Each structure stands twice: as structure tokens, then as C-alpha cells.
Amino acid sequence: MTSRSAPAEDHEPDPRRWTALTVCLAVGFMTLLDVSIVNVALPSIEKGIGASSADLSWVVSGYALAFGLFLVPAGRIGDARGRKTTFIVGLILFVLASAACGLATGPLTLVIARLVQGLAGGILSPQVSGLIQQLFRGAERAKAFGLFAATIGISTAVGPLLGGVLIELGGVEHGWRYVFMVNVPIGAVALVAAVKLLPSRDAGTLQPLRASSFDPVGVVLLGLGVLAVMLPLVQEQQWQGSAKWLLFIPAALLLAAFVLWERRQGARGHQQLVDLSLFSMRSYTLGCVIGTVYFAGFTTIFFVYTLYVQQGLGYSALQAGLAVMPFAIGSAVSARVGGSIVGRFGRSLVAVGLAMVLVGMIGAVVASVIVPGSGVGWAAAVPLLIAGVGSGFVISPNVTLTLDDVPVKRAGIAGGVLQTGQRIGSAAGIALVGAVFFAQIADSRGDFAPAFQLGLSVAAALVGVGLLIAVVDAVTARSGQTTESVAA
Structure with a gap:
């Protein structure tokens, strides 16, 4: 009889683990792509079904909110009833919700479908990380998680450009439907592959599922x-009065x-849902706060910038996708570097990254003032590249540092809580910055430039709060090390 606590070297590797990983990465790519790809589709959605500014905010923030709220419960369900089954249920729901988004006849049906799509994404995401832990051990697990991290970076980089291409193919009024419908064939293929390739759980290891368990x-x-x-x-804007x-x-x-x-x-x-005892660890608490505040700030860049260049400057969806590519490319490249050097620099690396993002965001605002009009896409390219590189030094290193002191047996719930905070931060940030952005448009009688400048400034202020926390943490940690050295 094999012990559950057998060492890693006694683990019998699944011969199909790498092909199973391909399925996981493809589905992870699809769910994360829907975070960024939809931004360039917002003006097309507005024209296609008459969506209001509030509807556009819900299309983006509703997905992030539903995604975040279901991460931890779905992770628990997968642990109890089997990750393959939960993965397949989530994938079917995601495909159906994507089809419903693409076929939506009005703003309300689209928002509801996006909420369901976000819920499905929240079901899928913890199964991907759980399956990687289940299938791999040791160095192979590190390599698999590295590929997953690269997938996250690539999905962010490709999203705006792919969205622009799909809208160009489908036209301004109906191209946005392609952005959602593209998930249907990809998801169908992934579903067949998941049924064949993902490991099933021994029926004897399944746990009874009770409502209290999540x-x-x-x-x-x-x-x-x-x-x-x-x-x-x-x-x-829709609800008048105070x-x-x-x-x-x-x-x-x-x-x-x-x-x-x-x-x-x-x-x-x-x-x-949230293990509050985790917050007794200083590094975990600070990391969660930085992550939540940062996601509230940086995710709004894509939201307000693509609306500005498309509706305010007349860019096509493809041009808007190309305009935000410098940020995405910089983030994808630096994320890998940041992950490898965070052990040497600690929270100071996160502080440097946040400073770069802040400088880049302020630079984009300045660029829109100095080079008004259609040339802003070129003028803001370098500032957005700087912000993107900085973002790569924030997200992955902050996750590493936040979870560093967490005991292994609590790593799953700790990571789920961290991701939940990030998604809720994204939803709340888009709501806040979107409110400022659309209110300024109304006040300036349709002039998008001041709305973009004010909206991005508010987003930059949120990033600045994260920077302040990271600097205080880095200085405090350095002072502690100096004190220990003197005492020694």
C-alpha cells in the first residue's frame, strides 16, 4: 500500500502529463485572454447594441468580479470532487457563456452572459494550477508553472491585437461578436482533449461535497x-442625484x-472564503494590499486608453490594439526576468517596478497633452513600454514575495485569496476610473482628451499608493536587516 506522504521520487509520472498541460495552458490562455481582448471591442459594442457607459463598465468589471469571487470556492470543489470533472464543467459553461455573449441582442443580455463567463473563468483557473501540481513534481513542476506564467504574459500581449484583427474582419457593428465567438471552436476542441487527456481521480479519494465546504x-x-x-x-451617469x-x-x-x-x-x-489568519504574516498582508491596489490601477490603462483612441481619435480597433502593444510586450518580457531576480532584490524590485509603471502612466498623460490628436499613439508608445516593463517587475515578483512565508499546506488557499483580491481590485478600479472618465466626457461635452488624462491620473494615483506601501516595506525590511547585523 502506497503512502500518501511518499517522497516525490516515488511518484509515478503520468505519461500524458505534457499533452495534458497543453490542454490546461490553452484553456488558461483563453480565459485570461478575455480579460484584455474585450477592451478594444468596447466602442464596437456601443455601436452594435447601443450600450451605455455603465454597460461598458459592467462588461469589463463584471467579468473580473465574478472571476474573483468564484476562485476559492471552485478550488475547493475541484479538490473535493476531482479537478478533471470541475474543469470540464467550467469549460462547458465558459463556451456556452461565450456563445451567449456573441449572440447577445442587447446590453443587459451581454452583461449577464459576461458575468456567467467570468464565473466559468473563476471555476477553470484554480483547476489549471491544481492539475499542474497534481501532474508534475520537482523540476518538472517548476518548468510547468514557468510555461503557465509565460502563457499569462502572452495572453495579455496578444489580446488587444487579436481583438483588433477580429473586429476588422467582422466590421465595426458585428466584429465584437467574433471576439466572444472565437472561444467556441477553441473551447470545443479543448473539451474533447480534456476528456481524453486529463487525469481522472480515483473514486475512493473523492470527498463528499457540502455547502459548508466552500x-x-x-x-x-x-x-x-x-x-x-x-x-x-x-x-x-445614469443615476441622477446624490x-x-x-x-x-x-x-x-x-x-x-x-x-x-x-x-x-x-x-x-x-x-x-478568506483565511484571515494569513494576514498575521506581514509579508502576506502587504503583498495582498499591493496586489489589490495595483490591479485596481493598471488594468484601467487598457480600458480608458482604447476608448480614448477609438472614440476620441477615430482609431480603428486594430490600430487601438497596436497602440497598447508596447505595454503588453514590455510586461511579457520583463515578467520572466522579474521572476528570476526577485530573490536577490526582494520588495525593492516591486517598488522599482511600481515606480516605472507610475512614470510610464504619467508620461502617457503628458504625451497626450504635448502631442494632441491622432499622433498620441506614437507619442505614448515609449511611456507605455516603460509602464509595461515595470508591470512585469511587479506582478510575478509580488506573488512570489507574498507567498514566500506561507506554509506549504496553506499555499493553495493563500494563492486563491491573493488572486481574489487582484480580480476584485480590477473590478473596483474599472468602476472608479470609469466613473471619473465618463463623468469628465459629459462635463467636457464629448472631449475625450481631458477624460483620458483625468482617468489615467486617478489610475496612476492608485499605483502610487501601491508604490508607497512597497517603499515603506522595503525600507523597513532593510532597517531590520541592518539592526540584526549590528546586534550580531
């Missing part, structure tokens, strides 16, 4: 709390109730 109350409280924060921001800001009161109560509930769950030894 904290549904925590999911509802957190989801409603974040939604109450986002609603007045996203609907700022009464909408009263929603911040129930938002605060819901989020406070969420924290109390999670503490109660932890005290009773029950499953938690």
Missing part, C-alpha cells in the same frame, strides 16, 4: 459588499459582516 455565506457577503461599492460608481452614494453605508455593513463571519468560521474550524 463558505457560500462568505461568497454572498463579499460579493454583495463589493457590488454595493461598485454600483454608484458604475451608474454615476442618493446613490448612500449605498456606501450598506456596503460598509456588508463588508464588516463578512469579516465577522470569516472570523467566526475560523474560530469554529470551518472552511473560510
